[in-house]
Amino acid sequence: MKAKKQIRALVIHGPNLNLLGKREPRVYGKTSLQRINQLIQAEAKSLNIQADMVQSNHEGELVDLIGGAKVNHYSGILINPAAYTHTSVALRDALAACGVPAVEVHISNIYGREEFRHQSLTAAVCVGQVSGFGEQSYLLGLHGLVKILRNK
Ligand code: CA2
Numbered sequence: 001m002k003a004k005k006q007i008r009a010l011v012i013h014g015p016n017l018n019l020l021g022k023r024e025p026r027v028y029g030k031t032s033l034q035r036i037n038q039l040i041q042a043e044a045k046s047l048n049i050q051a052d053m054v055q056s057n058h059e060g061e062l063v064d065l066i067g068g069a070k071v072n073h074y075s076g077i078l079i080n081p082a083a084y085t086h087t088s089v090a091l092r093d094a095l096a097a098c099g100v101p102a103v104e105v106h107i108s109n110i111y112g113r114e115e116f117r118h119q120s121l122t123a124a125v126c127v128g129q130v131s132g133f134g135e136q137s138y139l140l141g142l143h144g145l146v147k148i149l150r151n152k
Contacts, residue, residue: 005075006049006050007049007076007146007149007150008049008051008052008075009050009051009074009075009076009077009078009146010076010078011040011052011053011077011078011079011138011142012056012066012081013080014055014056014057014062014079014081014084015057015083016082017033017055017080017082020107021033021035027108029134031134036138037053039135043139043142044142051142059091062081062084062091062094063090066079066094066098067094067098069098069099070098070100075100076101076145076146076149077095077101078102078138078141080104080106080137080138081104085110085120086117086119091122095126101145101148102127102145103126103141103142103145103148104120104123104129104130104141105129105140106132107132107133107134107135108131108132109131109132110131110132111132127144127145128141
């Protein structure tokens, strides 16, 4: 019998998420990005999958990471596009074309904030979105992504 290929998830953090835990704790909590990555890594281990984390403040670099996911043998993407959620046709096009499923996550509830955050250009080309559960949004999103990949 052929062994099942291990699921590999690429976790992408968008612009300014490197500031987590250092500024605006009332909106984004006190947890640092490093701690969030540790939590994701622990969850990935319990799900028996591999997860690699990256953060970039640069739109083009994010486009390249998304576009390279499939050739780099990732089975799916978990992404917090941060401010680019609301502005980036380039990220939307990259997600639509990348050939692997993506789940969008947000720490804050973007629908309970300023009106310009209510629109996500990227969510429609993702398989789902999790918003408003703090750092737990990443873990919930990872579970959703893995469920979709296991049912494939
Ligand atoms: O709630 C989220 O996860 C967001 O994606 C965070 C973005 C925001 O633009 C989105 O509307 C919602 C902002 C990320 C910047 O994070 C910071 C963290 C600490 C201090 C300053 C910014």
